[in-house]
Amino acid sequence: MEQPNKPYGFPAREILIPALKVGALSGATGLLYGGVAGVLRSAHPILFTVAAGIQWSALGSTFWATRATILYTYYPNPSQNDRRTASTLAGGVTGGTIGGLFRGPRNVIPGTIMFTLFGYLGQKMYDALDARHSEQVASDALAAAEGKTRARRRFWETIAGMKWSPLTALSDEDYGNMLKEKLLRVEAEIALVDEEVERLRGEERRMKERPGKEPPKPTT
Structure with a gap:
């Protein structure tokens, strides 16, 4: 090598x-x-x-x-x-x-x-102390990051809780329910589009059975 x-x-x-x-x-x-x-x-x-x-x-x-x-x-x-x-x-x-x-x-x-x-x-003892110190530094950094995240979350929750604030604090459950409602609305719109497509296809088939007439154009 x-x-x-x-x-x-x-x-x-x-x-x-x-x-x-x-x-x-x-x-x-x-x-x-x-x-x-x-x-x-x-x-x-x-x-x-x-x-x-x-x-x-x-x-x-x-x-x-x-x-x-x-x-x-x-x-x-x-x-x-x-x-x-x-x-x-x-x-x-x-x-x-x-x-x-x-x-x-x-x-x-x-x-x-x-x-x-x-x-x-001596080297083995130094390595053990160094590894412990590295783990402690990593743990402290993670705890500091989590503390900053919690402090930031509390700040925005305080702002959202004020009467004049345009923001609204949502829990995880409320946010999940809001996503479910949006999903249901999207599924309803998709169902309406499917119904419109089926109606147009039916009209097209009926017009083909009557020669001399053009099928209606889809409305926008």
């Missing part, structure tokens, strides 16, 4: 800038966590806080850049399963790389396993 044409070159700007933003956000979260944990657990809380911020920032930016690169390279039009796969792979790459870089070679395999699970579960 041929893939859609991609932009020329690697979109470094579209990948790196969002990755840096995610890294800054996760780094700020790491600083908050490190500040609390450093006071409780470390003899050097400031160093612990800075280290936690750097580590969390590296995790966030690496994960997002890896995920975006996988999506751009292999899934130009990603589905939900494609995004889940990309997040899972990016989590494994990030966990192994950052774990080995900050905590030594022994943490490569545990970091890969743990962050693979984190990437998969």
